[in-house]
Amino acid sequence: MVHKINNMVVIRFFRKKLVNKIMLTSIFFLLIFISMLTSLAPEKYELQVGQKSPADLRAPRDIENKIATNRLIEKAIKSVEPREKIDPTIQIDIKKKIEKFFKNAYQIRNLQDITNEEKLSLLIKKNELNLSEKELSLMLVASEKELKNIESYIYEIITQVMSTGIKLEELEKEKIAIENYFKGLKEFSDKIKLLGIKIVNTSIKPNRFLDVETTRQKIDEAKNAVEKVIVKKGSIIVNKGDIITEEQLKLLKDAGITKQQGNKDYSLYFGIAILVIIAEVLLIAYIYVFNRDILTSLSKLYLIFIIFLSVYLLSKTTYKISCYATPVAASAMLIGILIDSRLAIAVNLIMTVLLTLSSGNNIGFFITSLIGGTVGAFSVTHTHQRSNIFLSGLIVSICNMMIIIGLGLINHYELSKVLTDSFYGILNGIFCAILTIGSLPLWESAFHILTPLKLLELSNPNHPILKKLLLEAPGTYHHSIIVGNLSEAAADAIGANGLFARVSAFYHDIGKLKRPYLFKENQLTSENPHDKITASLSAMIITSHVDDGIEIAKKYKLPQEIIDIIEQHHGNTLVKYFYHKAINDEKNKEVDEKDFRYNGTRPQSREAAIVMLADSIEAAVRSMPEPNSEKIKKLIDKIIEDKLNDHQLDECDITLKDLEKIASSFITVLMGIFHERIEYPELNIKKEEVVE
Template structure:
């Protein structure tokens, strides 16, 4: 792709060295296309332009158009936990010491009262103030006089009485919130006593100052443990959203639960977490890693050319761009209908192009990768991916045996039918409405149509731009109506017949070793196309016994014979033949020796000044199996055709002799044929040749003579007409 001399003066030596390193350069191509795919998929995770906020009024209806989805709602789960916690009653425990503390406090208050009562140093006024402070009550003069004059026995009776009332009131469970009622109850009991009002004031004040305590107290620790236990028992709340469900209604207040659902379903993103892009990056790394590993392990021939990597990367990313464009088309305000547009994405076009331009297995893998990418673009709705895989595989299987471009129309029907059927099946599974199913099926049919249009429209361009020879192109070249085939038939009929026979031999041999039989057959048709320029210098095209080589030197004859390769390349280039056919035309003789004229030259000049290199073809040796097969088939067909009375044994001897001569001359050293392949090729040749030259019925002598006379009368010499690729100089037995 890049040459060091082109970069010198424009880039540092390190850059030149990098681009001259095939592995580094091709890895860079993979990185470029990987980043492009990552950026296209990342667009699906960018924040929405219009974001709904909790508590705001919804400006629009929001529907969900994907398949049925169930997710865990954190908000609803938290609500369920709160409800469970609120349902737990407060836990109380008994406080058996509460009554003892109240009784002790009452006794202490009575002691203080007695102490004030007995303290004469305070004086009457001082005692009154002290008692009022102790009781928290205001005493009349009369009440004070009665209380200050009370004896110890009376006070002990009052003490015992109030304690008895309290014990009776606290006999049952008393909680904090019940203390006020208990105190009122005790006060009522005191008021009902048949005693002086002054003593009632005393008892009431002491009860108030004693501060009653509950004998049944709240236990926060036990309550908290019970709450935790109940919360732990709450299962996460699952929310199911079905296709066509309205998530938000226009004019209503947006709730936190609705925001959560929108964010989970990918219908709203206020911001995108960096972890999302990290995960997406890892996903694309995995998929590209699988593709690169597959190519390196199972299709290394793809990795050998930058153009193949560029082709795969372009098809992948252009398909993703098309998917993004079609997926953004708004066909309805109802999301469940709008989502059906994803079924129209023609990923099958990429599947067909890869299958036609490369191979079926690579196309299958790329179809799976694209289906996964579509799943990401549709927020994990794998139903779309499934339809893509099914449609893509059908497309691949249908184009595997493609013979004419017009057949792509039939393939589009198959893709549309299968895609529509798959959409209907899934629609029934997910209980979608007939309208949604019908629109989805229509999109599936449109998918097939678009896939066919894209494939037919781009295939010729891709073939030309990337120098790829497809089976469709080869089949077009094999047509007898091709201009060059017509010229060959009319201007060099012997060569035409020879080329057809070579094609038969080569095709059988290619099938035997698993080579490209179609390429071999078409290459055989055109391998000698250069003979059109000087047809009569080749034996098979000479109608009479006169041989033009008798009038020129062996060196000039050799130049004319060798030039048919150069002439053939020029003709093929004029008709824009693919590179593979040009290679076949150039290499089908390799650098082999034109032995007949070489030996004739040595005999004429006694071998002085004669160089073998001057009598060799100036071309590369066969670089692949297909060209090697054509070389062998070409030589074998000409040699066997020139035999006087070919028999099964003599044919085999001749075939093995020709193959051995090519091996000994090193013509097969640059291709990857094995000895097992060569033996299989020989056996395939023998099957075809034995069928062509099978033994015939012996006619009576008289009939045979009459038939021979008839042939001579018609001016046809059978033996002479069957010689191929030979100049009729001398005995004309040497194959060129």
């Protein structure tokens, strides 16, 4: 029992935010400190030829090794794989043959004055694909739409398979893969699938063959490409326990490892510790001043921590290839998309400084990484498509290349070095883009980050909730689409997040899916179920769609930010119509106003307030006859005034100036949507505002 209590105390201790933050900063310091120490503090030993190496002795700087060069030349020759070439004419001939067959089949199918037996006889004569009579009969009886679809699949699979080339020994394996692919298609019948398999598998042929000339050329290129081998900084010269040879001892002497040093270089340790602490403090201070809300979110702190360390360690690894191949900009691009572009620039600066210090103070690396990361952070701002990230990577590549060329001209580097470094600089930006695009879904999912890319995915009409809403509550669906358009326009007008407002509006009324027929926009007849039940029950049904929406949103794992909008889009407003109906119907009973109010939270953000206003205004304006700017403006002003008087906008950061801009944007959008509607009386306006 005591042991269990102690475990609970320990668990509670480590769950505290302050403890987590202290652990996070401590682990960050230790990992960066150790990483820099391994780079900057080589040990020195008293060594002799024939002595066993007391440890793994690493090169503290680049050292030339001619013997290894010869080994690399031999290895390069052996590593050259035989080159192959693809004959494109084979694929073209196959496609033409299949196109001709289908063209003949369609022509024969459309013949009017002959029997099916005669059509089959004609098709057999034009059968160049070795199909059986049964398969040819299927070509005549199957629907033309299905044949067209399977034909397009046939061309697509042949293009995919043969574009990469097929060797003779791979042919059977490809046929099995093609068969499995067709069997997995759900939109076709089994007979049509078998027909597609037969056509493709009897048509494809090997089209990739050995290219002797190119292979020989590649071997020559491999030989010529091998340069003098340099033992890179950090590479092992002698493994622990190995007998030191004369050649190795010379390398160790050149590296400065053989001089005995009696005391540890504590000044180096303190120097590294001071630099890491300064970098960490600066980063924390920046977050505290400019992104203070991040300090209250452990998930975002862990996100920054993991991205920083991952890219830092990856950069140290790729630095061995080339200092210009380090993907430092990837951290700036990821943090710029996931959190904030300004914070991304700060993280990029800190990382660049630490890497520069631990890698020999390479000024070229420092300038390239600093500018490349800054450009990466800027270029991904408000990214709405994953393809834009790749474009950002190309921009980083161009910046890297220009900086490298500029430094090369200043320092009079050889042309070959400038070209090589430029190649790595270009590769760097592309690698950063690939790294960002590839890992972004992981960060979004693991840390529940709502990015513009995630919002665009949620706005897809094929999302399960939106499809369900369209089919089961079409009125609510179209209402939500209009509210989304209104919300986006209003949010853009006041500098809020327009995309977030629009997508949130799409989902704000999903709670109506539980009882769609009890909401007016989904009633197909003039009969209203609320006429047959009490006002209090009607109010309970109407207000429950908020809780139902939260439940559905959690079931489908919608982001918390959208769930918050669902909860806040009615606040705690009064269902006025049913409240007045209850007073009139139950004059002898006390009617509690609280029973006729939503139990949601008042809008906490500008986007939530906009969705609330757009929801009410769309419902009220929808049936206005002969709408004009003046009528719509009066109605919008009245609804906004009602929300203000009911204190629904008290808890969000929205100003009266913002409300003026919102009202103006609503008028612009609504004037282009609503025409010739039946005007609502005053009481009906209130009813529509609440029920919707």
